[in-house]
Amino acid sequence: EPEVTQTPSHQVTQMGQEVILRCVPISNHLYFYWYRQILGQKVEFLVSFYNNEISEKSEIFDDQFSVERPDGSNFTLKIRSTKLEDSAMYFCASNAGGGRGSWSGANVLTFGAGSRLTVL
Amino acid sequence: AQSVAQPEDQVNVAEGNPLTVKCTYSVSGNPYLFWYVQYPNRGLQFLLKYITGDNLVKGSYGFEAEFNKSQTSFHLKKPSALVSDSALYFCAVRDSTGGGADGLTFGKGTHLIIQP
Numbered sequence: 001e002p003e004v005t006q007t008p009s010h011q012v013t014q015m016g017q018e019v020i021l022r023c024v025p026i027s028n029h030l031y032f033y034w035y036r037q038i039l040g041q042k043v044e045f046l047v048s049f050y051n052n053e054i055s056e057k058s059e060i061f062d063d064q065f066s067v068e069r070p071d072g073s074n075f076t077l078k079i080r081s082t083k084l085e086d087s088a089m090y091f092c093a094s095n096a097g098g099g100r101g102s103w104s105g106a107n108v109l110t111f112g113a114g115s116r117l118t119v120l
Numbered sequence: 121a122q123s124v125a126q127p128e129d130q131v132n133v134a135e136g137n138p139l140t141v142k143c144t145y146s147v148s149g150n151p152y153l154f155w156y157v158q159y160p161n162r163g164l165q166f167l168l169k170y171i172t173g174d175n176l177v178k179g180s181y182g183f184e185a186e187f188n189k190s191q192t193s194f195h196l197k198k199p200s201a202l203v204s205d206s207a208l209y210f211c212a213v214r215d216s217t218g219g220g221a222d223g224l225t226f227g228k229g230t231h232l233i234i235q236p
Contacts, residue, residue, distance in 0.1 A: 006163075035224075035226075041228065042229065043164070044226070045223025048223060058223065093164075106152050108166045108169060109166070111165070113163040
């Protein structure tokens with residue numbers, strides 16, 4: 001069964017450092033997402049990406065965050081200058097749907113196993 | 121704005137007994153509703169979804185959920201619990217008027233513990 005793969009599984013960094021989290025979505029999927037889960041809290045939407053640009057983003061996704069699909073297979077989340085409160089599990093997800101107003105909203109998101117980020 | 125409430129942080133059930141994990145939601149339009157399960161050190165795995173049609177939907181591992189529009193609920197159920205069902209369960213909602221780019225809104229999760 002196709003999987004979404006994420007690397008690294010765990011990263012420890014110092015406050016103020018840049019971090020890049022990597023994801024390889026399922027190959028024929030069109031939508032890509034990042035979510036995060038602070039320990040003991042709910043899973044929160046960060047950003048969605050479609051047709052090589054950001055489609056939607058939440059209030060959490062400020063100027064310190066960016067996403068990129070540099071080579072048609074990888075999907076990365078960059079945090080420019082990490083803060084203590086960025087410590088969380090970050091999940092990548094992908095979705096096969098396409099086009100607003102279609103049934104794409106009903107399509108299932110396939111999630112990766114997550115990357116745990118610890119900011120010291 | 122859409123939201124999901126999972127009122128129980130933890131549900132304890134004896135193996136072989138039926139289980140229910142509760143979820144209520146709020147959206148402005150019609151909901152697309154999802155249940156995901158998370159095992160330790162694993163990502164979120166899809167269990168089932170409600171889009172339209174029959175209010176009772178069946179999913180993976182013998183789980184089912186009932187959509188109740190009047191009560192805005194989508195409770196997860198299983199007739200006979202297994203110890204291997206022990207995990208963290210998330211309910212999620214998306215407004216049907218949106219598209220694939222819209223983020224899912226998740227509940228805070230419910231720990232399901234099945235006791236042998």
